[in-house]
Amino acid sequence: MTDQGRDQAVAATLKGVHHSARPTWKLKETVDFYTKVMGLELIHAIAARGWGDDGHPDFIHFFFDSGQGSTIAFFYYLNTPQPEPAMATDHWLYRSVHTAWRVDTREELLAWHERFEAHGLEVMQIRHELIESVYVYDPNGYFVEVTWQVRGMGDHDAGDAALTLAAAIAIEEETGARVTSMEDIWRRKGDLVETHLGKAA
Numbered sequence: 001m002t003d004q005g006r007d008q009a010v011a012a013t014l015k016g017v018h019h020s021a022r023p024t025w026k027l028k029e030t031v032d033f034y035t036k037v038m039g040l041e042l043i044h045a046i047a048a049r050g051w052g053d054d055g056h057p058d059f060i061h062f063f064f065d066s067g068q069g070s071t072i073a074f075f076y077y078l079n080t081p082q083p084e085p086a087m088a089t090d091h092w093l094y095r096s097v098h099t100a101w102r103v104d105t106r107e108e109l110l111a112w113h114e115r116f117e118a119h120g121l122e123v124m125q126i127r128h129e130l131i132e133s134v135y136v137y138d139p140n141g142y143f144v145e146v147t148w149q150v151r152g153m154g155d156h157d158a159g160d161a162a163l164t165l166a167a168a169i170a171i172e173e174e175t176g177a178r179v180t181s182m183e184d185i186w187r188r189k190g191d192l193v194e195t196h197l198g199k200a201a
Helices: 003-008 027-037 106-118 155-175 182-200
Strands: 019-023 041-048 059-067 070-077 098-103 124-128 131-137 143-149
Touching: 027 041, 027 059, 027 070, 059 098, 098 106, 106 131, 106 143, 155 182
Parallel strands: 019 070, 098 143
Antiparallel strands: 041 059, 059 070, 124 131, 131 143
16 A cells, blocks of 8 residues: 555544344334333334344344434344243343443432433443443343433543553453452552552652
């Protein structure tokens, strides 16, 4: 590539999340939840036939507008029974896969709390570090989160995140196994902080 070509090359940058996608075996209930409870507009559907590898089922892939150019999407696979769940939907590992939508104020967050309750849903509200969130389950058992970010993220957050992950990765590389103790991470992180401060002095 010439220097001129490099100057004109488009940078590989991200512009936010376009969509998240999950399977559903409850078509009407999913459409009702996301249009009536969440208040999202159904904006697109792909009726796919003969797609994918041999044996791949036909499906409807449908999208809801979730604001700011983002969407949430679902796959409804035709003539395909729902597989047995690997774990109960109230298990922490299942709940870790979820979508969180942002609101700008705590008042808006509380308005969502009230909206969910008005639809007869059980609502969980939690403040954790720099966000406060309300959670409900959708008809598929997926966690839905609405969150208010209490403060912005700055360089100090990024630096702290880098040290935390560097500490955990260092332990795994040394032991050849997964980290089993948060205290071990904190101790190693403390060592990294001391080293970092020593270099800065």
